[in-house]
Amino acid sequence: MSKKYSEMTKEELLAEQKELKARYDEFKAKNLKLDMSRGKPGAEQLDLSMAVNSVDEYTIDGIDARNYGVLDGIPSCKKMFADLLDVNPENIIVGPSSSLNLMFDYVSQCFTHGAGDKPWCKLDSVKFLCPVPGYDRHFTICEHFGIEMINVPMNDDGPDMDLIEELVEDESVKGMFCVPKYSNPQGITFSDEVVERIAALNPAAKDFRIIWDNAYCVHDLTDDGDRLANIFDLLPRYNNEDMVIEVCSTSKITFPGAGISAIAASDNNISAIKKRLSAQTISYAKMNQLRHVKFFGDADGIRMHMKKHAAILKPKFDVVIKHLDEELGGRGIASWVNPKGGYFISLDVMNGCAKRTGELCSEAGVTLTSVGATYPYGIDENDKNIRIAPSFPPVDELDIAAQLLCICVRLACVEKLLG
Amino acid sequence: MSKKYSEMTKEELLAEQKELKARYDEFKAKNLKLDMSRGKPGAEQLDLSMAVNSVDEYTIDGIDARNYGVLDGIPSCKKMFADLLDVNPENIIVGPSSSLNLMFDYVSQCFTHGAGDKPWCKLDSVKFLCPVPGYDRHFTICEHFGIEMINVPMNDDGPDMDLIEELVEDESVKGMFCVPKYSNPQGITFSDEVVERIAALNPAAKDFRIIWDNAYCVHDLTDDGDRLANIFDLLPRYNNEDMVIEVCSTSKITFPGAGISAIAASDNNISAIKKRLSAQTISYAKMNQLRHVKFFGDADGIRMHMKKHAAILKPKFDVVIKHLDEELGGRGIASWVNPKGGYFISLDVMNGCAKRTGELCSEAGVTLTSVGATYPYGIDENDKNIRIAPSFPPVDELDIAAQLLCICVRLACVEKLLG
Numbered sequence: 099m100s101k102k103y104s105e106m107t108k109e110e111l112l113a114e115q116k117e118l119k120a121r122y123d124e125f126k127a128k129n130l131k132l133d134m135s136r137g138k139p140g141a142e143q144l145d146l147s148m149a150v151n152s153v154d155e156y157t158i159d160g161i162d163a164r165n166y167g168v169l170d171g172i173p174s175c176k177k178m179f180a181d182l183l184d185v186n187p188e189n190i191i192v193g194p195s196s197s198l199n200l201m202f203d204y205v206s207q208c209f210t211h212g213a214g215d216k217p218w219c220k221l222d223s224v225k226f227l228c229p230v231p232g233y234d235r236h237f238t239i240c241e242h243f244g245i246e247m248i249n250v251p252m253n254d255d256g257p258d259m260d261l262i263e264e265l266v267e268d269e270s271v272k273g274m275f276c277v278p279k280y281s282n283p284q285g286i287t288f289s290d291e292v293v294e295r296i297a298a299l300n301p302a303a304k305d306f307r308i309i310w311d312n313a314y315c316v317h318d319l320t321d322d323g324d325r326l327a328n329i330f331d332l333l334p335r336y337n338n339e340d341m342v343i344e345v346c347s348t349s350k351i352t353f354p355g356a357g358i359s360a361i362a363a364s365d366n367n368i369s370a371i372k373k374r375l376s377a378q379t380i381s382y383a384k385m386n387q388l389r390h391v392k393f394f395g396d397a398d399g400i401r402m403h404m405k406k407h408a409a410i411l412k413p414k415f416d417v418v419i420k421h422l423d424e425e426l427g428g429r430g431i432a433s434w435v436n437p438k439g440g441y442f443i444s445l446d447v448m449n450g451c452a453k454r455t456g457e458l459c460s461e462a463g464v465t466l467t468s469v470g471a472t473y474p475y476g477i478d479e480n481d482k483n484i485r486i487a488p489s490f491p492p493v494d495e496l497d498i499a500a501q502l503l504c505i506c507v508r509l510a511c512v513e514k515l516l517g
Numbered sequence: 518m519s520k521k522y523s524e525m526t527k528e529e530l531l532a533e534q535k536e537l538k539a540r541y542d543e544f545k546a547k548n549l550k551l552d553m554s555r556g557k558p559g560a561e562q563l564d565l566s567m568a569v570n571s572v573d574e575y576t577i578d579g580i581d582a583r584n585y586g587v588l589d590g591i592p593s594c595k596k597m598f599a600d601l602l603d604v605n606p607e608n609i610i611v612g613p614s615s616s617l618n619l620m621f622d623y624v625s626q627c628f629t630h631g632a633g634d635k636p637w638c639k640l641d642s643v644k645f646l647c648p649v650p651g652y653d654r655h656f657t658i659c660e661h662f663g664i665e666m667i668n669v670p671m672n673d674d675g676p677d678m679d680l681i682e683e684l685v686e687d688e689s690v691k692g693m694f695c696v697p698k699y700s701n702p703q704g705i706t707f708s709d710e711v712v713e714r715i716a717a718l719n720p721a722a723k724d725f726r727i728i729w730d731n732a733y734c735v736h737d738l739t740d741d742g743d744r745l746a747n748i749f750d751l752l753p754r755y756n757n758e759d760m761v762i763e764v765c766s767t768s769k770i771t772f773p774g775a776g777i778s779a780i781a782a783s784d785n786n787i788s789a790i791k792k793r794l795s796a797q798t799i800s801y802a803k804m805n806q807l808r809h810v811k812f813f814g815d816a817d818g819i820r821m822h823m824k825k826h827a828a829i830l831k832p833k834f835d836v837v838i839k840h841l842d843e844e845l846g847g848r849g850i851a852s853w854v855n856p857k858g859g860y861f862i863s864l865d866v867m868n869g870c871a872k873r874t875g876e877l878c879s880e881a882g883v884t885l886t887s888v889g890a891t892y893p894y895g896i897d898e899n900d901k902n903i904r905i906a907p908s909f910p911p912v913d914e915l916d917i918a919a920q921l922l923c924i925c926v927r928l929a930c931v932e933k934l935l936g
Binding site for chain 2 (some may be wrong): 136138139141144148151153154156162163164165166167194195196198199202203206209210217219220235238239241242243349353354355356374376377378379380381382383384385386
């Protein structure tokens with residue numbers, strides 16, 4: 099049984115530090131170069147989808163996918179995404195290779211053309227709610243457009259809804275980014291109650307928009323993955339159909355370097371987006387839509403395919419969790435969630451110790467996601483959150499990197515306690 | 518030798534009308550369904566590039582093109598476009614499947630973030646100069662953003678530069694769309710003098726931007742195609758490096774349904790665009806960039822490939838020009854340019870006769886580009902311009918459609934003269 103650091107005497111802490119330092123130096127001597135920074139699929143995962151590219155015939159649904167036209171996506175591809183997200187095909191637009199692009203373009207559209215009210219660029223102040231810790235690229239979009247970000251802490255079942263219900267009474271609060279299933283970085287899936295409370299929101303801003311970034315909608319690590327309530331089933335009960343814009347992509351299903359994305363939204367929103375799209379492009383890359391439809395067949399084909407990803411990813415998550423349990427368990431210096439899916443493990447360490455942990459890791463050749471990145475403006479006020487991305491490195495490298503990370507966490511905490 | 522309509526007596530016009538009506542009815546009886554409306558490549562052209570898709574290995578320049586990363590395009594693809602447009606690779610960003618998307622996004626960026634000065638969305642009035650006749654999708658972008666469009670007539674060697682030099686003295690004139698080589702729809706290539714005068718402009722608006730849509734940069738129909746001066750060579754002489762944003766794409770080189778596009782711009786503009794892009798996406802579809810590089814090898818590979826397109830397209834242009842010459846020549850009711858490249862033939866008919874020609878064509882089963890579309894707001898004040906798109910239909914269909922078009926032009930003019 100490990101002893102809590104807070105209960106250690108100064109002598110015990112010094113002894114601990116000495117022992118940890120010795121282990122740390124051993125790792126350092128190996129001149130490691132390991133990367134746990136970004137949620138990139140590993141090469142083995144990419145190999146799973148190579149047959150996507152084995153297509154000779156590019157006619158589908160009576161359409162020559164090689165030529166111009168079909169703004170919102172080829173019908174069979176719209177159907178595949180509609181089934182995946184459990185909405186009607188009319189409420190789907192198939193997009194470019196990244197859903198980030200769809201989100202950015204939507205926010206940009208709100209700035210130039212509004213979301214049913216004044217263009218946001220005409221307003222003095224636009225604020226967004228940001229569940230924290232969260233996804234740095236959501237924050238980057240907000241920063242780019244000068245949106246003021248307001249932190250909302252995540253609970254075990256989703257963002258703090260009491261706080262959200264209070265904050266949306268401010269008319270300048272215009273929206274919120276969410277990763278509702280296997281949240282980035284914590285891997286938390288919003289509970290049915292949280293989804294219902296989100297659907298029932300009554301924001302002062304009538305053009306309040308939630309970007310429902312369902313990036314990990316089918317990214318379970320186990321057979322008993324989390325189940326996310328379908329918010330589009332709930333919104334009509336509260337006359338909130340237009341409040342949510344959902345996106346997803348195949349970046350972590352087929353290829354981050356050339357997948358397809360989709361947007362799901364109400365009739366009104368789809369119509370407003372199509373109006374903009376009809377000026378923005380003639381059609382997104384339909385040949386790639388066709389390739390994906392031929393490869394998967396349908397939404398169930400995607401779900402089956404994801405089991406192959408899980409088989410590769412689960413051991414990677416397991417090895418990290420094993421070291422966290424063994425090295426950090428019971429010491430009262432760190433907490434984490436063991437997620438059933440998604441791409442990350444979120445590690446909270448003692449306040450004031452995350453940055454130092456990152457430094458120690460970096461000095462020993464292990465790159466973490468830049469500490470602080472999981473908070474708006476890169477500011478983690480408590481300096482405690484570390485995002486671990488176990489997907490890219492091979493298991494044997496992760497085994498080393500995770501051990502080293504744990505040693506660094508312990509070293510940082512001992513340093514802190516010794517003052 | 519044909520007689521000029523203006524010199525015909527009323528009796529002669531009536532006889533002409535009767536004869537034309539008989540010919541028209543013959544065509545009408547055939548229940549045609551022919552389309553000369555959009556600049557779409559024909560299926561035979563698309564077949565030329567099918568080997569683009571025969572790639573098994575997606576590593577290039579030491580990059581796994583299947584994974585995340587490389588915001589501005591894989592190096593060998595940047596080089597290919599740089600050589601094609603005769604600029605440095607550092608001044609290239611490889612984009613998504615359409616250059617329209619690049620143009621829209623750039624204008625959108627000017628609205629939300631400006632082009633070195635105030636965001637355009639903060640201004641009371643933003644005006645663009647529009648060479649006419651021009652490309653309807655440029656006008657659509659302007660309309661979408663509420664940009665006021667000012668017509669600038671095209672001369673034989675490009676837009677009326679005297680007028681442009683005068684108009685840019687208005688500070689609210691912020692930009693101009695151009696198709697400088699084989700202009701859409703006239704197929705006119707800007708002369709060296711015009712390009713030099715454009716490069717030398719001294720607009721009141723310091724953030725004046727020219728979207729140099731070089732859509733037909735290598736789209737010659739003959740071996741002695743037009744040569745366009747490289748505006749980026751000229752701009753520095755006038756301290757105007759930042760004034761031009763050039764775009765091109767492979768939509769009409771490989772596939773409109775999944776090509777790649779590129780933007781060429783000054784260091785300052787590339788840096789401003791990359792700043793936006795870094796919030797908008799992680800990377801565009803690199804696998805498709807790789808496919809194109811492997812297929813072409815380099816810029817010369819693209820140029821060679823275009824000869825195959827020319828071999829297919831030239832007979833299509835020829836059959837249209839033949840009928841224009843035979844049916845409309847010498848009658849004083851129409852004029853046109855026989856272009857050396859591009860995708861269109863622009864036909865100017867007697868004032869007040871274009872719409873009626875379109876109606877007659879439509880009634881007989883031939884679809885033209887919506888008459889008026891070549892002017893901002895769809896308003897061709899003289900009702901005279903018709904855009905012919907000969908690329909898509911097979912030669913035998915074009916043969917019929919072009920004849921019918923000529924008959925319709927003549928009928929419309931006779932009607933008009935008979936009052």
